[in-house]
Amino acid sequence: MASSRHPLRRTVAAAVALLALATSAACGTDAAAGGRQTTELRYQGSVGQVTLPELAADLGYLGDVKLKWIGNVTGGPQDIQATATGQSDFGGAFNGAIVKLAAANAPITAVVSYYGSDAQTFQGYYVLNDSPIRSPRDLIGKKVGMNTLGAHAEAVLKTWLVKGGLSAAEIAKVELVALPPVNIEQSLRQQQIDVAVLGGVIRDKAVANGGIRTVFTDYELLGAFSGGSYVFRDDFIKRNPQTVKAFVTGVGKAIEWARTQPRETVVGRLESIIAKRGRNEDPSLVRYWKSTGVAGKGGVISDREFATWIDWLADAGELKGGKPKPSDLYTNEFNPFASGGGA
CATH class of the missing domain: 3.40.190.10 (Periplasmic binding protein-like II)
Incomplete structure (x- = not known):
């Protein structure tokens, strides 16, 4: 990774x-x-x-x-x-x-x-059902897996963190991990990452498999x-x-x-x-x-x-x-x- x-x-x-x-x-x-x-x-x-x-x-x-x-x-x-x-x-x-x-x-x-x-198609930020992560501050020191760095998933995440009141130094403590899209769900379930960024059909398939919940979505954040x-x-x-x-x-x-x-x-x-x-x-x-x-x-x-x-x-x-x-x-x-x- x-x-x-x-x-x-x-x-x-x-x-x-x-x-x-x-x-x-x-x-x-x-x-x-x-x-x-x-x-x-x-x-x-x-x-x-x-x-x-x-x-x-x-x-x-x-x-x-x-x-x-x-x-x-x-x-x-x-x-x-x-x-x-x-x-x-x-x-x-x-x-x-x-x-x-x-x-x-x-x-x-x-x-x-x-x-x-x-409302139907969006990128969501997902955790396991028993994860304590619910707010921006909970991501400090945690790993977030996404398909590529420096793109949509990172921009939306950092926008959410800023709106949540995190400083630049605190945001820098959130570790971003690049993963092939088809492997992100598995990495979350194996607890190699704490948060999975999932979109489109990959997201829908992961949600259908159960055991994960949404922290927030780009649609909720930006319309x-x-x-x-x-x-x-x-x-x-x-x-x-x-x-x-x-x-x-x-x-x-x-x-x-x-x-x-x-x-x-x-x-x-x-x-x-x-x-x-x-x-x-x-x-x-x-x-x-x-x-x-x-x-x-x-x-x-x-x-x-x-x-x-x-x-x-x-x-x-x-x-x-x-x-x-x-x-x-x-x-x-x-x-x-x-x-x-x-x-």
């Missing part, structure tokens, strides 16, 4: 260093000769789960654009670093991680929301919001605007398809996608699917979804110089739902 106090600062620095080496090579790989726009997008997936682009492709919403799976990822910061350095064409992460990477001069832009929290976005490199967008538009439109349509279909229909489609792609995965997780959690129609991004984390990072001393404006970090230019279209 990996533990760190300042993971985001180090991972962003590494990504920016790699970016300098990769930019020249990446520039020539995403557009065909003669100025034609690429119709293939390299991406990273998630074990036992179906991403919105994968759902969009299966529904036929991406048109001529094809997806090329290059492997799986366990955390958003690594996913968008791969995009920034040209290893993949798009990636998704918590909006705060996007703020941090963009503030470190990585030329990326968010184009569509892909996950969030609502309904979109928490993460897909990003492209700026140079990719410049050379392939129609490809990006097809991607954003398709993802937006997939969000609305999932929002309007019976739950059983969505789950059946997700199971079918996992079976067809042949990656030797357990499909049981998607049977707990409830919603995407995306707040905006068709994944339209709002200022609030970046402003919240810009302020948090600035208060934590993670942003050097002036705070970026939300509008500098994302665009709804390619999303037909932003102007009432896309149906």
Whole structure:
């Protein structure tokens, strides 16, 4: 199990260093000769789960654009670093991680929301039923397991701790532990960690297994919001605007398809996608699917979804110089739902 106090600062620095080496090579790989726009997008997936682009492709919403799976990822910061350095064409992460990477001069832009929290789908902070942990102060000296450091789970946790009156020195005594998502529930039950951050279908499966209770959730703390976005490199967008538009439109349509279909229909489609792609995965997780959690129609991004984390990072001393404006970090230019279209 990996533990760190300042993971985001180090991972962003590494990504920016790699970016300098990769930019020249990446520039020539995403557009065909003669100025034609690429119709293939390299991406990273998630074990036992179906991403919105994968759902969009299966529904036929991406048109001529094809997806090329290059492997799986366990955390958003690594996913968008791969995009920034040209290893993949798009990636998704918590909006705060996007703020941090963009503030470190990585030329990326968010184009569509892909996950969030609502009354059905959220990230919860769970303990065993007999745990004494109930308030922020109870976490001092305890271990909290989450899928990746420096992202959504850490930001929400520290926001809760600050609101609970903990000082910076006291918050530093809460140990954060990075674990593969599929192992977090087991680590809690084996008491290797004191608190487990669980979201989506992984959370629902853990709750169904019994023996755990909620301390708090991001939905209780912040209300309904979109928490993460897909990003492209700026140079990719410049050379392939129609490809990006097809991607954003398709993802937006997939969000609305999932929002309007019976739950059983969505789950059946997700199971079918996992079976067809042949990656030797357990499909049981998607049977707990409830919603995407995306707040905006068709994944339209709002200022609030970046402003919240810009302020948090600035208060934590993670942003050097002036705070970026939300509008500098994302665009709804390619999303037909932003102007009432896309149906």
